[in-house]
Amino acid sequence: MKLCFIADARSPIAQNWISYFVGADYDVHVISSYPCASSAIHGASIYEFPLAFARFSSSRINSTSMNSKKNQSRARISSPFTKTLIRDWVAMLDVIPHVSKLRRLINTINPDLVHAMRIPFEGIAASMAVDARFPLLVSVWGNDYTLHAKHSLPTAIMTRRTVRRTDAIHCDCERDLRLSFKWGFRVDAPSLVVPTAGGIQSDTFFSRTVTDSKVNYQEFQNKRVVINPRGIRGYMRNDVFFRSIPRVLHYHPDVLFVCPGMAGDKNAINWVKQYNLEKHVVLLPSVKRDEMAELFRLSEIMVSPSIHDGTPNSLLEAMSCGCFPVVSALESVKEWITDQDNGLFFDITSENDLADKVVRALDDDQLRNNARLRNIRIIQERADYATVMPSVVAFYRLLINSVSIRPLSQR
Template sequence: MKILFVADGRSPISRNWIRYFAERGDEVYLASTFACELDFPVKRLELTPVAFSAVKKQTSTPGSGSSRTLGLRTLIRQWLGPLTISRSARKLRAFIQEVQPDIVHALRVPYEGMLAAEALSGGRVSRPRFIVSIWGNDFTLHAPSTPLMGYYTRKVMKAVDALHADCERDIRLARTWGLGAESPTLVAPGNGGIRGDVFYPPKEFVKEPVIINPRGFRAYVKNEAFFKSIPLVLAKRSDARFVCSSMQGEAQALKWIQELGIEHAVQLNPPLSHAQMGEVFRGAQIVVSPSVHDGTPNSLIEGMACGCFPVAGDLESIREWITHGQNGLLVDPNNPQAIADAILIALEREDLRREAAGLNANMISAKAEYGRTMERVVEFYRSVIMSASHQTGG
């Protein structure tokens, strides 16, 4: 297949997906909205900035920066980013015309899907099949944020030939945003799934009371509530230790730690590779995901694959993975006491953690194993291409 991906080439989620097709021998092109370097081969990499992505340094990673900066950046892009789409689409349109791919697959709605939809709407561009991947907060956070974000989200949903989402909820929401009732869909993890050689349970059940928050700083992750839950846990379990991913040097995190007097119990980690994260997960008993907007968080199911007991925000999408009281606990992510209570229950109930670990291992093997998931994606791509062939009489 000849596939042109429109994606943030820095994103580990996007790279994990694109790498599969590059390494299996498909003819892969990447239109990246941010400057990046790849550690796998593609036929061609083209920088196609949109929504002020050109101002980003090549060394930056998605979600990097202070919490305040990230919130401001999101707000600016929501209001002003759509104004850049029309101009940016001209460059992508020329790339599509040159490559003539079988499929254009945008890995996210804002702003990659919006950019691709605009580029493909040009009258002279040869029309390949158009697929979009929905990420966890595309509909719940970004689409309703401003009138233009809503307009372009609807434009994308009406333009796509097929849709990939990481939860059933987003398939339902896509229909309300204009996806055709007959448009084919696929539900699969956004990064292609869990690599069993990286994310797997420890040889022995973890005895140390270690809790990990792998979400980093994002506008929709309630880290303040999480940090405020820590002294509540320590009041009853003084031996508990907390590990926070991608928060090393984060000024707001350091401020909360000092104000709450929890320096002795908290470790702030730098961004880590997948292999390193697997080791960290295998040393923890509990993974906490205190978010208010999500689809299927990759870091949450990675932690679950490594045997961590999940404590997560009570969201419709998360309930597709976690049954409260059976294989995890669902909480109000804005409530520090609720988070603390769930952590304490999990720390005290080894039987619950053991049962959940077995249930989660089976579920992830069935629903999210990388190799099987990507085989489903290949068949999905082929079916979309074949539908185009039948429509044109080829």
Template sequence: MKILFVADGRSPIALNWIKYWAEQNHDVFLASTFPCDPDLPLARVDFLPVAFSRAKSAPAAGSRQKKSLLWGAATIKLRTAIRHWLGPLTLPRSAKLLNKIIAEIQPDIVHAMRVPYEGMLAGTAKLAATAKNLSAQKFPPLLISIWGNDFTLHAPSSPLMRLYTRKALQAADALHADCQRDIHLAEKWGFDASRPSIVLPGGGGIDQNIFYPPIEKKSVPERSGAQSQDDISKKRSSTAPIQPLGLRSETGETLVINPRGFRGYVRNDTFFKAIPLVLEKLPEVKFICPTMAGESQAEAWIQELGISKSVELTPPLAREQLADTFRRAQVLVSPSTHDGTPNSLLEGMACGCFPIAGDLESIREWIKPNVNGLLVDPSNERELADAIIRALNDDGLRVQAIVENQKIIATRAEYGHSMAQAVKFTKKMLRKT
């Protein structure tokens, strides 16, 4: 199969999906909306600037790289607003470039990974090709993936975002979403319900060779290429967990992790304000925040709240490092106001973390309150703090959650199984279009 992905080639979520197809010996092409150099066996990589993606992203912590005009904006919300109101204006020009690439490659399918702006770009290209009196059948079948907040945050944010969201959904021949809620919302935004759709984790699922719960150190399987996934799974299932089902780390620390980083829809203000409330009851608790190193707002909150001894901000962690950190933690916090199915939430659940998340329709597809996690008002620091304290004090609830979440990951989110479903779905889509 010859597949052209339209995606942000820097995104771990997109790359995790694309990797599977490339490793299955398909001819895989990437039209990336940001400059990238992915370490994957791709046939070709092109850069298509859209919504100011020529602008460089914010430099890493400690870097002296000068920020671009866009990323130097005062806040994340302002940067997002600039893209929402002006970004769609860049789509027609980039759509022409995409159609040239499609004419050269002649792929069997175009897969746009998320609606803004990759799905909008591919949808605009398809509609432009059709408007030039070209048969719609000559444009490859278009599959669009929906991610997290495509409809709840981005789509209604400006008149042009609404317009191009509807165009993308009308042009799509099939949809992939990471929650059932977004399939229903897609139909309200113009997707033809008679066309095929599937619900699978956004990045293809959880690699259980990396993301697994704490087990006895002597029983951890060697990560050898000679071992099959079945062999590894059997070994892990036969091992006894550390202090029933990983309730305490090897160091005995009590750790809460917030892996969401700084995004406009994540209430980190609530998270940091909840920390002193937790420390009043449980002063030994530590909090770790991957990807927040160098964030001036986080540093300001830490100083203002006097919690510097209890909070660690780290740079982005490699997947293996992140998995190890999840296994050290007892509780994962995800205080978001918009979401589909966050990959970090599933990864933490796979590693034995007890999840506490914003009470959203999409999250309820994965978390049943008081059974395998807790849901809170993401704007209420007292409610979040009480949930953290309850989870840390209730070993029985955490044991129950670990058992339930291992079942959920194995049946609904395991990478190999999910991607096998994606392949079957794609082939079926091609037969119908």
């Protein structure tokens, strides 16, 4: 099976998914929508094809180690509406002129299947460039409908065109499958609902009672740790998160708040200073997957202050490591978390409510222990990489076969 992926090859999500097929000895070709290292996905043939002005990106490294300057520039446009509106209007101008060249590249590869990972702008480009003789699968990532298409007219128009054109849809939550139908996806077309990264690899993200911490994080040993792993994104209410911390410290002055992906960010630094949190907050750079797993095992609570999401991979990773979720009450997240059972929901607009939920979780050992057992079981049953990815292979084969038997007039 020869596979062609159109994806950001720097993305850990894309790397985790695509690497499975490389490891299974498939013929894997990756058209990267961002500049990347030639070794970004070992064993795959990689073609740099920057879309949406991505060629001007200075980053050729894995997104887990993007520098703080980039985070600062993102933080300057913190409104989801403003950031998306500007990005999508401008970026669309750069996608259309490259369609013919992308089509020629795909035709040269001549794959059995094309998989575009994300609607803006990989899926949009694929919908215009992929010849009808090639089966096309488009992945819907967490914010494609609820943020990008909702707030940007050009993205909305092209999202509808993409969803109508694709032969199949992959979503990471049932909510996005329902939204796909509303955006024009055919109800009788093949669909798949599994985590975007292919699930959780239990040899990395696992729970243990006694943590044998790496040297880098021994300073967090014997402390009560709360982690916010979501980094700096326009759709994160990190302002609410930082405002909640003084109230938590009033009840639990020994708690340490750890924030990967925020080191050097101007807004995060200002919040720490504004609320006198220098002794209570650690702003870390983005970390590798094994280090994130270690941080989850060191932490009692994971906070996700998101206003837009599908199924956050960081949520599944935290659950697998036994870290208790305190999360905003999004429809997609409710597919994994039941309030007051295996996690707690908070009002995303209220720092007091967030603080109270964190305090409750810190106070209730039984709640955390029961949730840990249930969450580990949920991940094993619904998000185990070793189970999910074979089902993806079967789905690919089903899609290839279904397109191959279509009349030529319908291809």
